[in-house]
Amino acid sequence: MSSNENKVSSTLLAGLWKENPVFRLLLGMCPVLAVTAACKPALTMGFCVIFVLVCSNIVVSLMRNLLKPHLRILMFTLTIATFVTIADLLLKAFQPEMSTALGPYVPLIIVNCIIIGRAEACASKNDLLISIVDAISMGTGFTITLCVLAAVRELLSTGKIFELTVLPTVEAGGWFVPWTAMMLPVGAFVTLGLGLAIVNVICKKKQA
Amino acid sequence: MLKIKYFVQQSWLLVVSAFMFGLLIAVTNAALIDRINANNANKVTDKLKSLIPDADEFSKQESITIKSQQQSNVDVEIYKAVSDGQCQGWAFKAFGAGFADKITLIVVVDKSFEKIVGFSVLASNETPGFGDRISNSFYRDQFAGAPTEKLNLVKVGDADEIDSDIVAISGATVSSQAVVDIINNTMLQLKIKMLEKGMIQDE
Amino acid sequence: METVTTLLLAFISIVIVNNLVLTKFLGICPYLGVSGRIDMAFGMGMAVTFVVTISGTLTWMIDNWILMPLGLEVTRYICFILVIAGAVQLVEMYLRKFFPMLYESFGIFLPLITTNCAILGLCLFINLWGIDSLVEAVVLSFGAGVGFTMAICIMAGIREKLKFVDVPDCFAGAPITLITAGILTLAFMGFAGMIK
Numbered sequence: 126m127s128s129n130e131n132k133v134s135s136t137l138l139a140g141l142w143k144e145n146p147v148f149r150l151l152l153g154m155c156p157v158l159a160v161t162a163a164c165k166p167a168l169t170m171g172f173c174v175i176f177v178l179v180c181s182n183i184v185v186s187l188m189r190n191l192l193k194p195h196l197r198i199l200m201f202t203l204t205i206a207t208f209v210t211i212a213d214l215l216l217k218a219f220q221p222e223m224s225t226a227l228g229p230y231v232p233l234i235i236v237n238c239i240i241i242g243r244a245e246a247c248a249s250k251n252d253l254l255i256s257i258v259d260a261i262s263m264g265t266g267f268t269i270t271l272c273v274l275a276a277v278r279e280l281l282s283t284g285k286i287f288e289l290t291v292l293p294t295v296e297a298g299g300w301f302v303p304w305t306a307m308m309l310p311v312g313a314f315v316t317l318g319l320g321l322a323i324v325n326v327i328c329k330k331k332q333a
Numbered sequence: 334m335l336k337i338k339y340f341v342q343q344s345w346l347l348v349v350s351a352f353m354f355g356l357l358i359a360v361t362n363a364a365l366i367d368r369i370n371a372n373n374a375n376k377v378t379d380k381l382k383s384l385i386p387d388a389d390e391f392s393k394q395e396s397i398t399i400k401s402q403q404q405s406n407v408d409v410e411i412y413k414a415v416s417d418g419q420c421q422g423w424a425f426k427a428f429g430a431g432f433a434d435k436i437t438l439i440v441v442v443d444k445s446f447e448k449i450v451g452f453s454v455l456a457s458n459e460t461p462g463f464g465d466r467i468s469n470s471f472y473r474d475q476f477a478g479a480p481t482e483k484l485n486l487v488k489v490g491d492a493d494e495i496d497s498d499i500v501a502i503s504g505a506t507v508s509s510q511a512v513v514d515i516i517n518n519t520m521l522q523l524k525i526k527m528l529e530k531g532m533i534q535d536e
Numbered sequence: 537m538e539t540v541t542t543l544l545l546a547f548i549s550i551v552i553v554n555n556l557v558l559t560k561f562l563g564i565c566p567y568l569g570v571s572g573r574i575d576m577a578f579g580m581g582m583a584v585t586f587v588v589t590i591s592g593t594l595t596w597m598i599d600n601w602i603l604m605p606l607g608l609e610v611t612r613y614i615c616f617i618l619v620i621a622g623a624v625q626l627v628e629m630y631l632r633k634f635f636p637m638l639y640e641s642f643g644i645f646l647p648l649i650t651t652n653c654a655i656l657g658l659c660l661f662i663n664l665w666g667i668d669s670l671v672e673a674v675v676l677s678f679g680a681g682v683g684f685t686m687a688i689c690i691m692a693g694i695r696e697k698l699k700f701v702d703v704p705d706c707f708a709g710a711p712i713t714l715i716t717a718g719i720l721t722l723a724f725m726g727f728a729g730m731i732k
Contacts, residue, residue: 151710154564155653162461191346200347202621202650206614207354211361214610218365221372229660232613236653238565282462305462309725310559314718318711325706355611362610432729433553460728507729 133258140262146239147270147317148324153239157271158313159230164287167275169223171268173212173231178240178260180208185248186256192249201244202235209234239267274316282307377439380453381412381424384441388414388421394532399522402429402514409519420444423533426455427519431511434458436467440516442481446524446533451477452516464508472509475499481520486513543675550679553730556654557687558721560661563654567688568713570645577692578685583645585681588655591623592677595659596670616659624650654684691717 146152153174160170181204192200213231216224224231234240243263248256276286281304284292293299306312381391392415396408412424422444428437436457441450454468466472471492478495485498486509492500501509527533556562563584570580595616603609628646631639639646649655658680667673694716703712 151568152565154568155561155657158561158564188346188350193343193346196343196347198650199621200350202617203347203351203354203614206617207358210358210610210613213613214361214365214369217372218368221369221376229657229664232616232660233562233653233657235613235617236651236656238651241651303462306722308461310561310721311718311725313561314714314721318707318714318718321714322704322706322711325711329706354614358610358614460725 132255136255136258137262140259140264140266141269142266144263145266145270145324146263147267148321150242152242153237153267154317155233156230156237157274157317158310160227161271161275161278161313161316162282162308163279164272164275166223166226167271168268169216169220170227170230171264171271173209173216174234174237174239174267175261175264176212177205177208177234178243178264179257180211181205181240181244182248182256182260183253185244186251186253189249197245197249198241201241205240205244206235239263274320277320278307278312278316282312377412377455380439380455381414381441384424384439384451384453385414385422388416390415391424397523397526397530399519399526402518409523411523414441422450423527425519425523427515429511429515429518431457432459432464432505432507436508436511436515438512438515440520442520444533446481446527449476449479449481449516449520452512459505459508463502463505466502466505467508467512469502472499472502472512476516481524483521484513484517486510539671543672546672547675547679548730550676551683551686552724552727555683555687555724556657556661556680557684558717558724560657562657563652563684563688566645566648566652567691567717568710571688571691571695571713574689574692574696577688579641580645581681581685581688583649584652584654584684585678587620587624587627587646587649588658588681588684589674589678590627591620591655592658592662592680593670593674594619594623596662596667596673596677599663600668612663616656620655620659621650654680687720690720694720 140146142149144150147154147157156170156174160166181201184204185201188200209232212234213224216227216231243259247259251259280286280291283303284290284294284299284301290297292301294301294303296303304312307316378391381388391412394411394413396410398406398408401407410426414421414424422441423446424439424441426437427440428435430436434457436459437455438452439455440452442448443450451473453473457465457467459465459467475492475495476499479499480497482497486501486506487498488501488506490498490500499509499513524533550556554560557564557567566580566584571577598615598619599612603612603615624646628639631646658677662673662676667676691713695713698712698716707715
């Protein structure tokens, strides 16, 4: 019993730092770069990924003993595509603005390596509880990373976080000159590059 | 026979789950489709509402065919803004080439087609931080009250003065020019056609 | 004549101006993963061009001729991903049988392509842009592959030189690649607005 509890808590923490999907495993880079121009779409994207990840992990875990090895990937893809379609419909119905802002990046969750990677590495080998915990942990790790990157980019490019003014811009009579480049693709790449470098430094320090 | 058995053995899970997933999607879709359609319809109406808050109904009129910037025929969607049975103004969709991609605008003019009330960007793909400032108030406010004659883009001028001179956004001259061109092209042709049809009166 | 111009413009726009990798962030995983050596990068690029042309065309046909008339747009994503997975499988089988040499040289890249976001992304963008002619869809799909090949080859060329550079420890590997990619997108921004 206690070993099972240990496993749950270690799985829960793994996604947040030790196996953080973005910084440590370098998975699911497309949405990380594409939707982090502002916080709100990043958070919405994060929730979509958590939803799809949890649902697909549950389904895969339930049918893990019935899977035929060579049809495995096909089953995973079918499951993921179904839940992504549902997530997309939910977004369109309840968050139409975010749905237009995210555009094709919602359906692109289908080919996000995190989800198929977790289905393969965790859900198809573990029981329901561990699979759900793993999905939540990985999804949260992903969402937090997305939000951190988005916060940095939004702050530097518009002086706002979650559309609330933090640094008053020159246009509005303040002192901050918005750094427009952070909103462009180059901002995405450079912020992620610097983020990875910072994480590398921290990990080195910890080891030493 | 053996082959069929083998086939069923291998793929029953796939077939069953495909059926279940199909059912799941069908149910979700049936539950949400009304809301999604309503959202799509509201997208235009909400923008119109923010431009003419007085109007409480926007009735879609017959489309009018005009020449696009490339001289091909295009249909323009026209809405009539009504409140208490009175015409409050006209709105039309205008589109054309922007800096990066097509820009679609919705433009509102007053009931006699004399003055522009304002415009709103429905869809554009302009460079973030530069071209997409066409939806900022500095640029947009210059259109509110401008006459419905040929608009000119100027690089230096007084943005607060409302006339047919529109001051460009610095760093986004091409996008500013694109909006002016799109509005000019659609508005001037529409004005003539609508006068001909008797939808508006020349005063 | 006019259609030729339109198609040419569409091709140039998808290769340079709206390059999927550098402006839409699609296909980043192979872009960072397989861009270590220029011959590998070229192989990957060729395989992607091959698959994206086929699947872009097929998904356009399915979308416009089957899904839209039947009102089944809601199953679009599932159909798209199955078409792509199927196309990859077919291409793999066909190559193994008839062009074993080519198959050998594509090697591991072919199965990897199914989860390449550039391909699904392109199919979705063709739908989003409302492309209504088959020829244009084919040209865009092929152009997307060419654009991907170009981007990944440029990156591989830079990374081959990067190996001899003294990069700070914490930047070695992915971080410096990402920053290089960032500067590359800045260069490609210069092409924006070229197509009217």
